Amino acid sequence: MxxxxxxxxxxxxxxxxxxxxxxxxxxxxxxxxxxxxxxRENAHAVVRLDEQTLVVKSVSxxxxxxxxxxxxxxxxxxxxxxxxxxxxxxNTVSYLRxxxxxxxxxxxxxxxxxxxxxxxLSDGFSLASDGRGRAADLRQATxxxxxEYEYEVVSNNPLFYSSWRPQPQEQLAVEKSSFRVVTPANxxxxxxxxxxxxGSAAIASTEGTQLVYQWQVHDLVAVDxxxxxxxxxxxxxxxxTAPTEFEVQGHHGKLTSWQTLGEWTYQLNAGRDELPPxxxxxxxxxxxxxxDERARIRKVYEFLQANTRYxxxxxxxxxxxxxxxxxxxxxxxxDCKALTNYCKALLQAANITSYCALVRADEPDIRTEFxxxxxxxxxxxxxxxxxxxxxxVWLECTSxxxxxxxxxxxxxxRHALLLTPSGGKLVRTPSYGAAENRRERRADVYVDxxxxxxxxxxxxxxxxxxxxxxxxxxxxxxxxxxxRIADVLPLANFSIxxxxxxxxxxxxxxxxxxxxxxxxPNFAPPSxxxxxxxxxxxxxxxxxxxxxxxxxxDIWLDNAFAYSDTIRIHVPAGMKPESxxxxxxxxxTFGSYSSQIQTLADGTLQYVRQLRMPVAxxxxxxxxxxxxxxxxxxxxxxxxxxxxxxES
Numbered sequence: 001m002x003x004x005x006x007x008x009x010x011x012x013x014x015x016x017x018x019x020x021x022x023x024x025x026x027x028x029x030x031x032x033x034x035x036x037x038x039x040r041e042n043a044h045a046v047v048r049l050d051e052q053t054l055v056v057k058s059v060s061x062x063x064x065x066x067x068x069x070x071x072x073x074x075x076x077x078x079x080x081x082x083x084x085x086x087x088x089x090x091n092t093v094s095y096l097r098x099x100x101x102x103x104x105x106x107x108x109x110x111x112x113x114x115x116x117x118x119x120x121l122s123d124g125f126s127l128a129s130d131g132r133g134r135a136a137d138l139r140q141a142t143x144x145x146x147x148e149y150e151y152e153v154v155s156n157n158p159l160f161y162s163s164w165r166p167q168p169q170e171q172l173a174v175e176k177s178s179f180r181v182v183t184p185a186n187x188x189x190x191x192x193x194x195x196x197x198x199g200s201a202a203i204a205s206t207e208g209t210q211l212v213y214q215w216q217v218h219d220l221v222a223v224d225x226x227x228x229x230x231x232x233x234x235x236x237x238x239x240x241t242a243p244t245e246f247e248v249q250g251h252h253g254k255l256t257s258w259q260t261l262g263e264w265t266y267q268l269n270a271g272r273d274e275l276p277p278x279x280x281x282x283x284x285x286x287x288x289x290x291x292d293e294r295a296r297i298r299k300v301y302e303f304l305q306a307n308t309r310y311x312x313x314x315x316x317x318x319x320x321x322x323x324x325x326x327x328x329x330x331x332x333x334x335d336c337k338a339l340t341n342y343c344k345a346l347l348q349a350a351n352i353t354s355y356c357a358l359v360r361a362d363e364p365d366i367r368t369e370f371x372x373x374x375x376x377x378x379x380x381x382x383x384x385x386x387x388x389x390x391x392x393v394w395l396e397c398t399s400x401x402x403x404x405x406x407x408x409x410x411x412x413x414r415h416a417l418l419l420t421p422s423g424g425k426l427v428r429t430p431s432y433g434a435a436e437n438r439r440e441r442r443a444d445v446y447v448d449x450x451x452x453x454x455x456x457x458x459x460x461x462x463x464x465x466x467x468x469x470x471x472x473x474x475x476x477x478x479x480x481x482x483x484r485i486a487d488v489l490p491l492a493n494f495s496i497x498x499x500x501x502x503x504x505x506x507x508x509x510x511x512x513x514x515x516x517x518x519x520x521p522n523f524a525p526p527s528x529x530x531x532x533x534x535x536x537x538x539x540x541x542x543x544x545x546x547x548x549x550x551x552x553x554d555i556w557l558d559n560a561f562a563y564s565d566t567i568r569i570h571v572p573a574g575m576k577p578e579s580x581x582x583x584x585x586x587x588x589t590f591g592s593y594s595s596q597i598q599t600l601a602d603g604t605l606q607y608v609r610q611l612r613m614p615v616a617x618x619x620x621x622x623x624x625x626x627x628x629x630x631x632x633x634x635x636x637x638x639x640x641x642x643x644x645x646x647e648s
Contacts, residue, residue, distance in 0.1 A: 030105050
C-alpha cells in the first residue's frame with residue numbers, strides 16, 4: 001500500500017525553506033482587524049478562506065483545486081505557513097502559488113515558480129517510489145500574518161476522492177470554508193457527512209449533464225485541547241467522498257460496497273502467488289510430519305521471517321498490485337503486499353488456505369459504515385480449518401521480529417477487509433484488552449540509616465504494554481536501551497547499576513522483561529528521628545489539572561490495561577514503622593484501583609498497588625467524577641510510610 005507521506009512542516013523543516021519575492025501595489029486582503037474577535041480565542045491560526053473543488057472528469061480522471069488563506073497568530077500556528085503538494089505517476093501538479101500578507105492585509109511576498117522546491121519523498125526504506133512533493137515556505141518572524149496558497153492536482157487515480165475537513169486540528173478556527181464536487185450524472189457521488197453544523201448539509205443541483213454538490217461552514221471557533229478527549233476528527237465537521245465506479249491504469253472497478261472494493265483488489269492481485277518448484281519442495285519438507293495446524297503455520301511464518309525483509313516499492317498501480325511471489329522468492333524482499341502474498345503462497349504450499357486483508361495501520365480504525373479506500377497496509381488472515389471452534393491466526397508479514405499471531409497496536413483492535421474470491425468481507429483483527437495488556441512489577445528497596453537506598457526491580461510487560469519495549473530491544477543496542485529507559489524513569493536522583501531487557505517466555509501474547517538495579521542517593525533523608533519513605537516507587541499517577549470553563553468533549557478512554565506493583569521496603573533493624581497509610585479501594589465505571597501496605601513476618605513492609613482501566617467512552621458531564629477518581633488515585637499514590645528510629 002502507498003505510505004503516508006511526511007507532513008508539510010516536518011518535510012520543510014528537514015529540507016530548508018523556499019525563497020520568495022516582495023510584492024508591491026497589491027490591494028489589501030485578509031486584514032486581521034476584519035476577522036471576528038471570537039475566532040482568535042484559543043486559536044493559534046484562523047482559516048480566513050478555504051475553497052476546495054473536486055471535478056470528476058471521467059471514471060479514470062479527476063481534478064482537484066484548492067485555495068486557502070490562513071492567518072497565523074503565533075509561533076504554534078506557523079506550520080500553516082508551509083505547503084507541500086504531493087504527486088506521483090498517477091497525480092500531476094498543475095500549479096502551486098502562494099502569497100503572504102502582513103496584519104494590515106498588504107501583500108509582502110509572493111512565490112515565483114522557481115521558488116517552489118521539488119523533492120523526492122524517500123521514506124528511508126523504499127527501494128523504489130515515485131512519490132514526490134512540491135514545497136513552499138512563507139513563514140514570517142512577526143505575528144500575526146496571513147498566508148494564501150492555491151494549487152491544482154490532476155489525478156488518474158480516482159480510487160481516492162477528496163475529503164473535506166475544514167477544521168483538521170485543535171486551536172484552529174475557521175472563518176469560511178467551502179467544498180464543491182462536480183461529477184457526471186452517470187457517476188453519482190457517494191458521500192458521508194460528519195458533525196456538520198445545522199444548515200450545512202449538502203446542496204445538490206444539476207448543471208446540464210453534471211451533478212453538483214456543495215457544502216459550506218463559517219465562523220467555527222477553535223476546538224480546545226482537552227485531556228482524554230476524542231480525536232479532533234470526531235469533533236469537527238467533515239465530508240468523506242468516494243466514487244461509485246473508478247478505473248486505475250486500465251483496471252476498472254466499482255465501489256458500492258466492501259464486497260466490490262475487495263473484489264477489485266482481489267482480481268488485481270490474482271494469479272501472482274505461484275512459487276518456484278524449489279521453494280514448494282522446501283516448504284513441503286519443512287512441515288513434513290507436523291500434524292498440528294497451528295504449528296505448521298508457525299513454521300512457515302518463521303521461514304518467511306528468516307528469509308525476507310521489508311522494502312517498500314510504490315510505482316503507479318504498484319501501490320495496490322503486488323509483485324509476484326516468485327519475485328520475492330528470488331530477491332528476498334518485498335513491500336507489505338508482496339510479503340503477505342508470498343506468505344500466502346508458502347502456506348498454500350503447506351496445504352493451508354489464507355487470505356490477504358487490507359487494514360489501516362497505526363491510525364484510527366476505518367469508517368465501517370462508509371465503504372471506501374481507507375487502507376494503508378496488508379496483513380494475512382489464516383482461518384484454522386481443523387480447530388474445534390472457529391479460530392484464526394493473524395500474521396504481520398513485514399517484520400522479522402513480530403511475534404507469531406500478534407497484531408499489536410499497529411494493526412490490532414480494528415477492522416480489516418478480507419480479500420476472498422467472492423469479494424471483500426469486513427472482519428475484526430485481534431482485540432487486546434486489560435487481560436492481555438499487563439504490567440507486573442516487583443521490587444525490593446533497601447534503605448540504609450542515612451536515607452540512601454538501592455532497588456532491585458523486575459517488570460514484565462505483555463500485549464500492547466510491551467510494544468515499545470519490544471521495539472527498543474530489536475532496534476537499539478543495550479547502551480541505548482538503557483539510556484531510553486533512564487529517560488522515562490520518574491525519579492529525581494538515581495543511577496542504573498545493572499540493566500537488561502529481554503523477551504519473556506512464549507505465550508498467547510508476547511512479553512518483555514526489564515530488570516533494573518538502581519542506586520538512589522538521598523532517597524529518604526532523615527528528619528530528626530523520623531524517616532519518610534514513598535512506598536510507590538515508579539507508578540504514581542498525577543491528578544488532572546483543574547478545568548477552566550465547561551468541558552466540551554466527551555471522555556474517551558481508549559487503552560485498556562492492568563497494572564500491578566508489589567514493592568517490598570527493607571529498613572535497618574533500628575527503624576520501625578510509626579504509621580502506615582490506610583488501605584484505599586476505588587471501584588468506578590472509569591476503572592478500579594487499590595493500594596495497601598502491610599508488615600510481613602520478618603518486619604519488611606509490602607506495598608501492593610493495582611490499577612485496571614477499560615476501554616470506555618463517557619459523556620462530558622461525567623468529567624467531574626472522572627477528575628475526582630484521578631484525584632483519589634493521585635493522593636493514594638503519594639502516601640508515605642513514616643519510620644521512627646530507635647534511639648537506643
